[in-house]
Amino acid sequence: MYADTNLRFTLVMAGGSVAGAALGGLLLGVFSDLVLIPALAVVLLVSAVKLARHD
Template identity: 80%
Template sequence: MLLFGVDIKTAGSLSLLVSLPTMLVAFARYSRDGSFAVLGANLRFTMIMAAGSIAGAVLGGLLLGVFPDAVLIPALAVILLFSAIKLARHD
């Protein structure tokens, strides 16, 4: 967004698009070495995370055209700041 001067909605969409090949390669590699077996052992946690991810994606898609960039950019900055603080305090 800052580097190329695109609006936040375009930047977010492009970020997802760029991440897709990485996720597909990771999925293929983890599938081959059996790393997904841990998901079966933690099925409840896996289902809660999947449901939250789907709900967040649907809600975010529905709200995409509702909020202007002037609201989204500060909101994203606050979320990133809190995430950075939480990460820095993590032991």
């Protein structure tokens, strides 16, 4: 049971990483770095808090 939970968590994290990389690549041509870098910082901070709370 623990392995299933761990695998599911890993797949969700990997899927989010791939989707975020693709979306970020597309947005790079639309928005300037002055917008994207602070937005990325916020996303990473929220992700870190969620990961810290994960049991």
